[in-house]
Amino acid sequence: MKMEEKEEQWLWPYGAPYAKGDTKEDRPAITPYLVPGENRPAVVICPGGGYGMRAYHEGEPIAQWLNTLGISAFVLRYRVAPYQYPCALLDAQRAIRSVRYDAKRFGVDPNRIGLLGFSAGGHLTANAGTDYDQGNPKAEDPIERQSSRPDLLVLCYPVITMTDPYTHAGSRSNLLGEAASSDHGMKERHSAELNVTADTPPTFLWHTSDDAGVPVENSLLMAGALRKHGVLFDLHVYAKGKHGLGLAEDELHTRGWTDACASWLAYNGFE
Template sequence: MKIQVRTLVLAGLTMVCGWRFSAGQAEMKAVATEPPKGFAEAIVLWPGGAPLARGTDEGDVPELFSYPAPGAGPHAAVIVMPGGGYNHLVMEKEGAVEARWLNERGVSAYVLEYRLFPKYLYPAPLLDGARAVRYVRANASKLGVKADAIGVWGFSAGGHMAGYLAAIHDAGKAAAGEAVERVSSRPDFAILSYARLTMSADVPRNGSMEDLIGPKPTQEIIDAIDPGKHVTKDASPSFIYSTGGDMSVDPLNASVFYEALKRAGVPVELHIFQLGPHGTGMAQTLKPELKELAVWPLLLENWMRQNGWISDGR
């Protein structure tokens, strides 16, 4: 991009340069996703229509599915971003399961349905992620959550989105007519599970995020979506989980992002397990030889307690 992506993309405006939709994309049907189970409310992120929308069908309308924490608030909140390669969404294993896990620990959760390939490409899905953070923060009082304890938790492609938001965000637009757009899109913390966090040619990769940036992206666009290139001291404190046996997202993604955060002075915790394939979720239903992975949710819980996002009373 010709101007700084940090300002351009997360301002929530339409694209100025880079990817543009073809007539064929505008005519194709958006990918619709079955909602996760057990949610309390479906929240449309842009009631007046999302930026870059190419229709009004279900897959054209990004939503949050809410899982309020029980008991008196305000609670910490986490926006869960399912994986699926930016072409589908794993709403149960990488969405509802985590939302219920968070609820059991006194944390409200919101599972994000973001827009998908082939009808939607960069930056539409990333705008949806930023809007989700803004929405929960702007409505914190109504939702019974803490405006300064709003995290993101992403898996695979959703982990890329979470890492992107951890690195690239803005303070909101003071002059915006809509209250949601006047608040920050910065997550207070990020949980990154087997996430694509670098586009460096030095890190082995399975594909080049074509379902987000298309088959022939410019180097400028590749750099624009690379979380590791945008880390500053303002990046979100992060918990990073990966496995050595992941053949889809090399665990070097985790170590590259860890190093970038560490160099910037951002609090970060990293766990890379020796074994385990891509897509382990919460690692509770794996083969016996992978039972070591069952501990990782406990490590995450301890990290959240240590930082005050799960209270000691839970």
């Protein structure tokens, strides 16, 4: 299948909220990887990196894999440290709104826009999937009139909780600051498993049981919350594999996550 790549698109051409400068790191953007055609499903990708960077292997290669499934993809350059909350969340919400607003130009279906994230990008994805709005119909900016709710979520070895003992301390510190380690209320407000509702989008999760970077309990907590609220989900826990595997192409067993995810995406109408 022929794939088309476009140049990155700034999410706020006039400057992002809370921007501290004018470099690339101050300008959140999406890079489209489009499958030719009309009304294609689309997925926005949030690479991981502990809210301190964004891992390349969890961006473009994932977009190219999604393209082979007939899904257009958008790699999100969201703001990381020294930026803190709410910047990354605003960037993810704006990315969903932007793809929805420009759906016709991108050749995608505005009612089939998912969000996929790895590690800390998984936390961003889970937060955007539990903290969204239907848009502001009175906004002067037409993009802000669009809903920021993703139609489904894919969480890959995600950071979910900000509470001890299962959080990833580096992600928490970068996102919320050192003060969060002693502010229980702040940690709970940013723990996605505590913010799930019956309206949370259908979710696919995968993790490895021996992940030494982000404990598997993060995915288990999220799955438990989804189950409690009646949200349909797939949960795949593989026996072994280091943190940050991405496509896991060199892992004979764990690489099966892509086939499982492809089946789940098709089951949810993303084909």
